[in-house]
Amino acid sequence: MAEFGAHLTGAVQNTRPTYFEVIAQEGLMIALRPAMQHTCKILAERNPEGLGWLFRFSDELYTFLDFLLQHHFLTTTAASFSENFYGLKRIVDKESGQNSNSLTLPWKQHILSMFYLVVLPYIKIKMDKLFQVTKEEDVDGFLTSTSDPLTKLKKMFLFVYPIVHMNWEGAVLAYQMAYLFRKSDYHSPFIQLSGVKLSNLTKADMLNLMVKKETEIPNTTSWTSKLLIYCRRFLALSAQGISQGLSVAVFFLQFLEWWYASENEQSRVALTSLPTPLPPSCIKDKSVKFGGDICPICEKPRTNDTALSTSGYVFCYPCIYAYIKKHQRCPVTRYPTLHQHLIKLYPPD
Template sequence: MAEAGAHLTSTAANEQPSIFEVLAQESLMEAVRPALRHAIKVLAESNPSRFGFLWRSFDELYLLLDLLLQNHFLFHCSASFSENFYGLKRVPGGLRLPVSLGLRRTSRWRSLVLLCLVPYLRAKLEATLARQRDEEDFSIKLAQTRSQRLYRATVAAYPYVSSAWQAWIFCQQLLFVFGVTRTHSPLLWLANVRLARLNAQDIRDMERKSSINNNPADGSPLQRAWSLMSQAARGVAVSLSTSLSLGVFFLQFLEWWYSSDNQSTVKTLTSLPAPPPPLHLQQDHGTDARPGADSRSCPLCRRLRTNATVLSTSGFVFCYRCIFTYVKANRCCPVIGYPSELQHLVKIYEPDS
């Protein structure tokens, strides 16, 4: 009995991942999203007419990509992409030792929802609240309706809700370190699963399952077509996961390179004085006699600017009312099409204003 108990204890200790492993796999996906977002932004700025829709619909496209990727790994590896990358798997949250690879359908779908939809909804909520705060800063304060007061109460309460959620995560991780609980994240607790290390039997099971799925089953033409479609979908998912595995460290490097701390250092090392405007543009402007060619006219309304505001992403100056309405509706510069937000509007004070 003592030998059996020692064997179970050693097996549980070997299967239980450390806090460093679970935090590393979480930081992996947290670094992929902002790095991929910056790559899409650079692509959209290089050609707004062709790739601008990628930037405007980035959240939805990333959600679709995340759903396909996580569903593939949950079905074939019983783990998310980052968990499988670090040699982990998801097992039922009970106290029994995991004996085989695989999740029940309810646990798999619950894990998929919590892995993909919860971060998407949180990102959309934070973006909406940030945009509404910017609009309030730039708008005139009027009498508030009941819905507006309810919204302001929601905005005021969100930081406390977010702080409570982060405190719950910290307490869960602290209990996981001391062995009080077997899950380090509230999302795993809600999905009723926990993390464990992959073993040799799990790897053999995954290889056998992959070999079985690669052989089309004999049957009706409809079954063969469905098998071929399934293999094509698996091939796309495998190629996508392989490319992400190879490029994940490059994406992490991008996320670090374009961080605020690193960018301040780069700007101090590479900052150069602004060159003067080209002379031929000044000459052309001096000989241009077209109506509306005055440098003080708004590019949108073609009239003399009122309450001049510059769009920092492009440098063009507009009327505040014109550019505020346009950027709020289209989220890009009306002249060159660069992706822009309301926080890029800067009020300027001209000598004659």
């Protein structure tokens, strides 16, 4: 817990965190989601049929793990995972009656903090992806009809969401600037909406954390109570292991990425010389035509040829676009695939 060493010698309690501390703890959580998605993608590419669901549901998997992690740290340290990592805690206003040295948030602030830490980022990620997909549909002429109510709703979404997103980011920037120039005690609108503000951990807080760990010994004869206590202890140890191993894991992942990148650089060949991967055995039994100008999905002559960079197969653009939107994988090889992997082909007449 070296990050707490600076706070153990301080004489002033509940000091105001610096701007760089609050920005650093937010940047830590922003970096975790792409790392999780990258891990799921690697696992899915290793075993597309068995682990392809990890890539398709990576957002839901991350949100579930984030919920467990944030709930544990808010319950035990009155801080989110990243805030506790940088030696911060959440406190409420004095008029709420909470002890300033307490490491337990009131139930209302706990629920609000969980919503703004876990639920709201998940909603934003899904809205961003929905906006990108809808924008691509509009560019490719899928939203030309004006009589369909769903089409009108999508066009309205394309117009409204950029305004909402701009106001969202503008509000966050305004709060950060106000916090930087000491015009506000809140660095984020979501901190203020949660009814809390950030403060540095004090020496008394660290002692309280140590006492909590020493006194969490099951002294009851009920097996259900013991089971609950041991489950909580297991979750606490898991969360502590994630906290302590985060920096090492990030370095290790970066090292592996550099190592494999250097190996691939030495043995790199042109993509056009690579053979087209064979379909899995579960697809071979089906009467699907892969050769010539036949689309593997509709089994008709292709129109608006579009290739997948993940597998090399060519489809009709409407067919493959709709399939990826629903399944997020190649229909032939089952490789995890997104819309950015579509490559339109323009063969010479």
